[in-house]
Every structure is written in C-alpha cells, then in structure tokens.
Amino acid sequence: MLALALLALPSLAWAASGAHSHPHSAVNAAATAATSKQPAPTAAYDRTTWQGEEQIKDPNAECTYYSYPPVNAIIGSYPAIWKTADLSAAGISADDKALFRALNATIPQIQPRGDRAGNFQGVVYDGNSDPDCWWTYTRCTTPKIASLQDDVTKCDQPNTWGFTLDDGPNCSHNAYFDYLNSINQKATLFYIGSNVLDWPLEAQRGLADGHEICSHTWSHPYMTSLTNEQAFAELYFSKKAIKQVLGITVRCWRPPYGDVDDRIRFIAEALDMRTIIWNADTDDYNWVTQGLPAIRKNYQSILNNQSAGAYDDSGVIVLTHEIDAGTMQLSQEFLPQIMKQFTGGVLPVAVCMNNTEPYVEQSSYVYPNYAQWAAGTRSVSLAAPTAAPNSGRLILDAQASGGVTISGATVSTAPSASAVKQMKTTGSTSSQAAATTAAKSGASQAVVPGLLALFGVLATGLAL
Incomplete structure (x- = not known):
C-alpha cells in the first residue's frame, strides 16, 4: 500500500474575488471590489421583484444592498451567512436537527481531512486503493459504495458543451444574463446558499430566464474537511434557501473545488442530490492572478480538442463561473465560437441527461429533452419564482413507513x-x-x- 501525504492546495482567487461579501453581515465588499466609484442611486429602481431588479444595468447599483422582506423573515432560521454551516444557530428548527440525527447513524465512517480552505498538510491517504473515492486526490467519480450513483462528468451526446456556471447568483450579472437571453442560451447555475439569501432577486432571475438551478453548498468549503453535521448543513441549507427564495426543490449539486468522497456523496444522495463534476476546466476563476490571456488559452485548448475530434464520441461538461465581471466577460467572448464548433449543442446538464423535470415540482417546471433541444426548442415551462418566507419546514414524505x-x-x-x-x-x-x-x-x-x-x-x- 502506498500512503501519500497531501500538501496544502494552492489558494484560489475565488476567496478574494468579492464572493464572500454578504449584505446580511452589513458588509458589501462586492460593490466596492467592482469599482472605486460611488454606487449609482437606487431609489428610482424597483428592488422588490426580479423583473424590476433585472432592469438595473449599472453594476454599482446592482451590487448595492437592498432589503428583501421575504429573506428578512427567514434569515434567523439559517446558519450565519458565509460561515461553515452547522446546526448551532438559535433559530434552526428542531425538525432540521431531527433530520440530521436520523441520517447521522447511517453515514459511512470516513474521517474528515484538512480544513475548509483546502489545506491538507499532513493528511495521509492511500492513493492506490483509494478506499473513499476521493476526487481531490485521485479524480475518482465511481463511488466505492455500490449503492451510490456515479458522479455526472460529461454529456453523452457527441460534440456537446455542458454549460455550467458556478458561484452565483452574482450581484452584477444583469448585462451578462441579458446577453444569454439575446442568444437564447441556457446554462446550469450552481447557486451558493449564502449568495441566494444575499441576492435573492438575482437568484430568481436565473430561474425565470429558464436556466437550470442546482446547489453549490451554503458557504463554498472543501466538503471533505467537514464533520457530518457540517456537511449535512452545507447541503441542506443551500437546498432549503433555494426552495424558500425560488420555490423549487433542486436535485443536483456540485462540490466546491470538486472536493467530494463517498461520505459526502452519501449525504448528498440522502438529500436527493446527484453529484455533478466536470471533465474540462477553463480555470476562469483564476483570471485575476493568471491574467485574461492565460484563461483565453484554456478556453482555446478545449476548442482545439474539439477540432481534433476529442468529443466525437461524447461531449464535455465545462467548469466556468458567474463569479465576477472577468469570468462573465470571458464566457460572453467565447460563446459564439463554442456554439459554432460544438455542433451537438451548448446546453444545461439536465438537457445532457435528458432530464426534462429536474426539480421535485415536476409538473410546473418542464425542460426540453436533448432531441427537442437539438431541434431548436429552448422554451421552458416555468412557474414564476416565488419566495416562501413562511415555509420554513420542509415537509417529509407522508407516505413513507418506518423511521x-x-x-x-x-x-x-x-x-x-x-x-x-x-x-x-x-x-x-x-x-x-x-x-x-x-x-x-x-x-x-x-x-x-x-x-x-x-x-x-x-x-x-x-x-x-
């Protein structure tokens, strides 16, 4: 057996990009990081609905905090914004705690590793046998626990680009989303729960525009570093926030940094969420440190691989981000060429999977299947995003027996x-x-x- 010690992983530009700013801690770093100018006055804007919010085109005004009563009504029942989630906050319900207790005894006995920032100094892991299917170490995507589903890593259809955007909702995404609307392009949006409560109207716009919504945890930690309670809370409260702000119950998630093992997969599947990874990475979140030309080379490398026939048998799911103006600029810059080369389509993961009903609320939200998408169908049957400030308790299956x-x-x-x-x-x-x-x-x-x-x-x- 070969046991190898992991060193600290490189720190990511994401942590310093403004994504940690959170109005609910009276801090609005996103706006100040975006520009040194004073934010535009927002009194003339309607900041009570997503329709009003999408009319704001000045990024400074977009990233000026607004008070949203439905979120104010529920914020006390959640963990602290942008802190590692757990069940210790005073307002967390007895029901939420009981759900974790019911699950905890069944979770695989796999010890946490490293810390939430990705420092694995001193961690020893058998990379040869890879007993826990730890993606960060081995890029394993087929769980060793037989009952767990494989991670989704690619589109099955040839020459398809699985279009995913992590770390939203971004407070200044209106111009970019206007562009996506202008070309009738949809994506899979992996929402961070803390961002959903910070920027709820932006979150609602993503759904209203016809994008697929998935979870990206509560506060974006390396998940394998967490205790069982923390991992549960990171997944559960992100899902709950999306439900209460958007009115949908998501069934997919992406681990931050791809950091997942069978213990975390188990908890995610217990919460009815399929793990979505990727098989191509633009590294766009690192543009601040690497520079835009370096990230353009990463995009071009994927395009070159397509030209060389790398995706003639099956497509690609690409890691890109909604995180800031730079990542959205790069996406907008490359999308025309991507759409030209990837003749199978540029599409959300749900369409890749022929999953026309990606949420529990099946009858209200119906997406095209792949054949419909390939034929040009982009319309999505969507109920209006609906904040639900009084639905703090997520109802369980009343027909289930035992337990x-x-x-x-x-x-x-x-x-x-x-x-x-x-x-x-x-x-x-x-x-x-x-x-x-x-x-x-x-x-x-x-x-x-x-x-x-x-x-x-x-x-x-x-x-x-």
Missing part, C-alpha cells in the same frame, strides 16, 4: 438499493410503491437512508 417522525410526517430510514435506483430513474423521490416492489423482489438493504424523500412534495406539499 423518524417529523411534524406528523414519517420518513423511512432504509429503502432498498433497487428502490433507490427506481426512484431516481423514474424521477420520483416519494414513490413508496417503488420501494415496496423492490422489497418484495428480495433486494438487499441500501446504505442510502430514506431521507431521499426529505424534500418530496406530496398532497400536503410545501406551504408556499
């Missing part, structure tokens, strides 16, 4: 592996019939707990 009871709803603690597979294949996280059928077939018990039903919307639904 822990939360506020009158019960959640199973151990569906079978085949039931889990069937639930995910059919897109239903609340199908007790599927679990019953699988159980009758003699399927073995899965390690994934029944919290797959956690965010399921049944007859009781969510109090929107």
Whole structure:
C-alpha cells in the first residue's frame, strides 16, 4: 500500500474575488471590489421583484444592498451567512436537527481531512486503493459504495458543451444574463446558499430566464474537511434557501473545488442530490492572478480538442463561473465560437441527461429533452419564482413507513438499493410503491437512508 501525504492546495482567487461579501453581515465588499466609484442611486429602481431588479444595468447599483422582506423573515432560521454551516444557530428548527440525527447513524465512517480552505498538510491517504473515492486526490467519480450513483462528468451526446456556471447568483450579472437571453442560451447555475439569501432577486432571475438551478453548498468549503453535521448543513441549507427564495426543490449539486468522497456523496444522495463534476476546466476563476490571456488559452485548448475530434464520441461538461465581471466577460467572448464548433449543442446538464423535470415540482417546471433541444426548442415551462418566507419546514414524505417522525410526517430510514435506483430513474423521490416492489423482489438493504424523500412534495406539499 502506498500512503501519500497531501500538501496544502494552492489558494484560489475565488476567496478574494468579492464572493464572500454578504449584505446580511452589513458588509458589501462586492460593490466596492467592482469599482472605486460611488454606487449609482437606487431609489428610482424597483428592488422588490426580479423583473424590476433585472432592469438595473449599472453594476454599482446592482451590487448595492437592498432589503428583501421575504429573506428578512427567514434569515434567523439559517446558519450565519458565509460561515461553515452547522446546526448551532438559535433559530434552526428542531425538525432540521431531527433530520440530521436520523441520517447521522447511517453515514459511512470516513474521517474528515484538512480544513475548509483546502489545506491538507499532513493528511495521509492511500492513493492506490483509494478506499473513499476521493476526487481531490485521485479524480475518482465511481463511488466505492455500490449503492451510490456515479458522479455526472460529461454529456453523452457527441460534440456537446455542458454549460455550467458556478458561484452565483452574482450581484452584477444583469448585462451578462441579458446577453444569454439575446442568444437564447441556457446554462446550469450552481447557486451558493449564502449568495441566494444575499441576492435573492438575482437568484430568481436565473430561474425565470429558464436556466437550470442546482446547489453549490451554503458557504463554498472543501466538503471533505467537514464533520457530518457540517456537511449535512452545507447541503441542506443551500437546498432549503433555494426552495424558500425560488420555490423549487433542486436535485443536483456540485462540490466546491470538486472536493467530494463517498461520505459526502452519501449525504448528498440522502438529500436527493446527484453529484455533478466536470471533465474540462477553463480555470476562469483564476483570471485575476493568471491574467485574461492565460484563461483565453484554456478556453482555446478545449476548442482545439474539439477540432481534433476529442468529443466525437461524447461531449464535455465545462467548469466556468458567474463569479465576477472577468469570468462573465470571458464566457460572453467565447460563446459564439463554442456554439459554432460544438455542433451537438451548448446546453444545461439536465438537457445532457435528458432530464426534462429536474426539480421535485415536476409538473410546473418542464425542460426540453436533448432531441427537442437539438431541434431548436429552448422554451421552458416555468412557474414564476416565488419566495416562501413562511415555509420554513420542509415537509417529509407522508407516505413513507418506518423511521423518524417529523411534524406528523414519517420518513423511512432504509429503502432498498433497487428502490433507490427506481426512484431516481423514474424521477420520483416519494414513490413508496417503488420501494415496496423492490422489497418484495428480495433486494438487499441500501446504505442510502430514506431521507431521499426529505424534500418530496406530496398532497400536503410545501406551504408556499
């Protein structure tokens, strides 16, 4: 066995880019980092709806903090903005804590490594056997725990570009999103929960424009460094924030820096979220330190690979960011050539996966499948984004049997592996019939707990 010690990973420009600014701590570094000029007056703007917010074209005005009553009403029930999430805040509900307790005993016994900033100094890991499928060390994307799904890393269709934008919603994205609208282009947006509560109207615009929404954790840490409680809270509260601000229950997430192992995958799947990685990286978040020409070379390298036939069998999911003006500028600069070369399409991950109903709220949100997208369909059936300040309690699957009871709803603690597979294949996280059928077939018990039903919307639904 070869045991290797990890050194500290390079610090990322992301941490200094203004993404940590948060109005709810009375700090608005994003605006001051964007420009040295005074912000434009915002009194004339409608900052109560996403429709009004999208009319602001001055980045300084966009990044001037506004008060949004629906968020003010719920902020006390969340962990501190931009701090590592846990369950210690006074306003976190007993239900939220009980959900973690129900899950914790089933989580794989894999120890945390390093710290949230990516310092793995002194960590020893067997890279040969890679027992925990630790992506940061080995780029492993096929879990060693058999019941866990493989990470999504590519588009199956040839010459496709899976278009993803991390770290949003960015406070100054209106001009960029206007551009995406002008070319009828959609992406998968990986939202950070703290950003959603800081910039809720910007978050709502992403959904209203027809983009796919996924989670990118609560505060953007290296996830494998966290305790079970912290990892649960980072995933759970990001998902909850998106639900309460946008009205959708997401079923996908991307680990910050790609840092994931089977313990974190397990917690994510328990919360009904598929892990999405990438197989090409523009390194665009590093443009501040590396310079724009260096990042342009990274984009061009992917384009050159396409020209050389690298994606003739299957496409690519590309890591890019909404993080600041530089990353959005680079994306806008290269999109015309990307769309020209990637003849299979530039598309959200859901379309890559032929997943027309990416949220629990299936009937209200229907996206094109790949064949429809390739034929030119871009329209998305969307209910209006709806802030839900009074729906602090996420209703559990009332039909599930056994396990822990939360506020009158019960959640199973151990569906079978085949039931889990069937639930995910059919897109239903609340199908007790599927679990019953699988159980009758003699399927073995899965390690994934029944919290797959956690965010399921049944007859009781969510109090929107």
